Amino acid sequence: MIEVNELTKRYGSTTAVKDLTFTVRPGQVTGFLGPNGAGKSTTLRMVLGLHEPTSGSVIVGGRSFRDRPRGLRHVGSLLDAHDVHGGRSAIAQLSALARSNRIPQRRVEEVLREVGLAEAARRRISGFSLGMKQRLGIASALLGDPPVLLFDEPLNGLDPEGVRWVRDLFRRLAAEGRTVFVSSHLMSEMEHTADQLIVIGRGELIAAESLAEFSARGTRQSVTVSTPASAVLRDLLAAEGATIHTAGDLLAVTGVTAVRIGEIAMEHRIPLHHLSARSSSLEEAFMELTADSVQYLAGDPQ
Amino acid sequence: MTTTYAAVDELGADEPRARFHDLVAAEWIKLRSLRSTWIAYGATALAVIAFNAGTAYDTYNYWPERSAADRADFVRAGIPLQEAFTANAVMVMMLALGAIGAVAILGEYSTGTIRTTFAAVPARRSVMAAKTVVVTAVSTVFGAIVAGASFGLTQAILDGRDAGLSIGYPGALRVVAASALLAPVCALTGMAIGSVIRHTSATMVASVVAILVLPMVFTDGRHWSAVAGHATLYQAWSRLVEVGSPRTDFPWTTGGAWTVYAVWALTTAVLAVTSAQRRDQ
Ligand SMILES: Nc1ncnc2c1ncn2[C@@H]1O[C@H](COP(=O)(O)OP(=O)(O)O)[C@@H](O)[C@H]1O
Ligand SMILES: [Mg+2]
Numbered sequence: 001m002i003e004v005n006e007l008t009k010r011y012g013s014t015t016a017v018k019d020l021t022f023t024v025r026p027g028q029v030t031g032f033l034g035p036n037g038a039g040k041s042t043t044l045r046m047v048l049g050l051h052e053p054t055s056g057s058v059i060v061g062g063r064s065f066r067d068r069p070r071g072l073r074h075v076g077s078l079l080d081a082h083d084v085h086g087g088r089s090a091i092a093q094l095s096a097l098a099r100s101n102r103i104p105q106r107r108v109e110e111v112l113r114e115v116g117l118a119e120a121a122r123r124r125i126s127g128f129s130l131g132m133k134q135r136l137g138i139a140s141a142l143l144g145d146p147p148v149l150l151f152d153e154p155l156n157g158l159d160p161e162g163v164r165w166v167r168d169l170f171r172r173l174a175a176e177g178r179t180v181f182v183s184s185h186l187m188s189e190m191e192h193t194a195d196q197l198i199v200i201g202r203g204e205l206i207a208a209e210s211l212a213e214f215s216a217r218g219t220r221q222s223v224t225v226s227t228p229a230s231a232v233l234r235d236l237l238a239a240e241g242a243t244i245h246t247a248g249d250l251l252a253v254t255g256v257t258a259v260r261i262g263e264i265a266m267e268h269r270i271p272l273h274h275l276s277a278r279s280s281s282l283e284e285a286f287m288e289l290t291a292d293s294v295q296y297l298a299g300d301p302q
Numbered sequence: 303m304t305t306t307y308a309a310v311d312e313l314g315a316d317e318p319r320a321r322f323h324d325l326v327a328a329e330w331i332k333l334r335s336l337r338s339t340w341i342a343y344g345a346t347a348l349a350v351i352a353f354n355a356g357t358a359y360d361t362y363n364y365w366p367e368r369s370a371a372d373r374a375d376f377v378r379a380g381i382p383l384q385e386a387f388t389a390n391a392v393m394v395m396m397l398a399l400g401a402i403g404a405v406a407i408l409g410e411y412s413t414g415t416i417r418t419t420f421a422a423v424p425a426r427r428s429v430m431a432a433k434t435v436v437v438t439a440v441s442t443v444f445g446a447i448v449a450g451a452s453f454g455l456t457q458a459i460l461d462g463r464d465a466g467l468s469i470g471y472p473g474a475l476r477v478v479a480a481s482a483l484l485a486p487v488c489a490l491t492g493m494a495i496g497s498v499i500r501h502t503s504a505t506m507v508a509s510v511v512a513i514l515v516l517p518m519v520f521t522d523g524r525h526w527s528a529v530a531g532h533a534t535l536y537q538a539w540s541r542l543v544e545v546g547s548p549r550t551d552f553p554w555t556t557g558g559a560w561t562v563y564a565v566w567a568l569t570t571a572v573l574a575v576t577s578a579q580r581r582d583q
């Protein structure tokens with residue numbers, strides 16, 4: 001269980017995280033979603049006590065993580081797969097971590113096998129691909145068999161087979177009753193992985209709900225109507241409370257169902273040439289929700 | 303499902319007591335698993351021993367050209383002990399060990415390994431203390447080997463001209479001990495500067511200033527300058543390897559020089575251990 005309480009972090013004049021409060025529960029995979037620069041990594045660094053909050057607190061398993069003398073048996077984490085020394089072998093890296101936490105050496109062999117790096121264990125990490133480094137990072141996170149696991153963008157650099165493996169691993173860890181907290185800036189990565197979602201933008205909480213609840217937001221229909229009397233229909237729909245975008249004869253309508261539009265058109269004897277409904281995807285729901293808080297829009301003049 | 307939950311609740315509950323010596327062992331694994339560690343220590347050892355042996359070999363070579371009086375003075379003036387560890391060799395050793403000590407911590411900061419380390423062991427001071435212990439121990443062994451080998455080799459070479467001294471000769475042991483212990487003190491200095499500055503190039507410049515420039519700047523001209531100079535490691539070493547009467551207007555004791563070693567070692571160790579505590583990593 002991770003309890004984040006009114007967490008704020010400022011770096012000079014930049015507010016990376018602002019008044020963030022949420023809880024991550026055990027037994028589920030919780031996705032931590034937000035556009036680039038939203039403050040996900042900053043939040044995770046504060047969970048691990050690497051960065052000191054400007055105000056607020058994070059409690060992990062009943063205690064502030066920094067107060068624990070040794071961490072691996074409490075929280076396993078992968079913040080950045082590059083946070084290793086390229087000159088060491090995978091086995092040396094893991095052996096040092098294990099020894100610092102009094103974890104037996106046989107556990108090192110175990111996790112290396114589990115992540116599929118047994119063959120590469122004695123090779124220097126500088127020769128590893130990003131995907132292999134991600135696997136090594138996941139192995140470090142698993143070393144202490146911890147009840148809480150944190151992963152920052154763990155799917156970066158993995159091939160499709162690796163992505164499926166990681167998803168299955170997360171689901172299994174959650175099924176064992178662990179707290180699994182996984183960040184991503186892509187909804188598509190979370191869609192098939194997370195049970196719960198914490199969505200942030202510009203450091204602030206946007207949504208904390210189940211994936212099902214989140215997708216319900218996305219089922220808001222968008223209806224496309226084409227009619228020669230578009231001006232008349234537009235006014236009628238606006239009176240019903242719909243949001244309408246006009247493009248020539250075409251109206252893109254949200255907030256009123258296709259059925260209701262058909263009824264209104266019939267009542268007022270307006271001919272319709274085209275009427276179709278389309279529900280938006282999760283990705284669109286995410287984009288819509290975070291649109292106001294995206295910091296770096298593609299093609300945006302900087 | 304419920305049973306698994308209960309099991310996970312118990313995870314971490316049977317955690318063994320945290321022990322400092324496990325951290326020391328972990329830091330030792332980290333140090334020895336880097337090929338660059340061995341290359342740096344090995345190359346420095348070879349260079350320093352070669353410098354010293356080369357000087358002794360020069361003396362051996364040109365011995366026949368010395369006058370009888372000159373030869374007699376050679377041992378009386380304690381020159382064999384000066385050749386046991388030369389000033390050039392000690393400069394090379396100090397700079398190299400400063401860099402090795404700095405890299406021991408900068409290797410973690412520049413690669414981001416420090417975050418992995420502190421996420422595994424939130425007790426940052428303990429980690430830094432363990433790292434300090436390992437760097438000090440390895441550098442002490444290095445210093446002992448290099449100073450011992452230099453003494454043995456140079457005196458063996460000089461023995462070819464009957465000018466070599468044994469370790470029992472007055473002052474000989476002090477030359478070896480002062481040269482050997484300079485290695486860990488310089489490594490600690492580099493490590494402390496690296497821990498505070500955390501950036502490679504700035505750390506290297508600061509190490510060179512602390513180790514090489516300061517002892518050159520503070521000369522024996524005035525009293526305050528002489529005292530400041532005496533507080534530098536190089537001048538303390540020079541005092542300790544000095545044989546016979548001091549050649550300065552501001553003489554000082556070997557006890558004073560040992561104290562300088564101790565103060566540098568302690569101050570830099572404290573800096574290295576505490577520097578990471580309050581800062582974001
Ligand atoms: N160490 C730091 N110093 C200054 N600003 C930072 C630092 N870390 C993050 N930031 C800023 O905080 C904001 C959030 O960054 P980050 O937590 O990395 O976002 P995310 O992981 O969601 O992409 C960004 O504007 C970033 O530039
Ligand atoms: Mg990030």
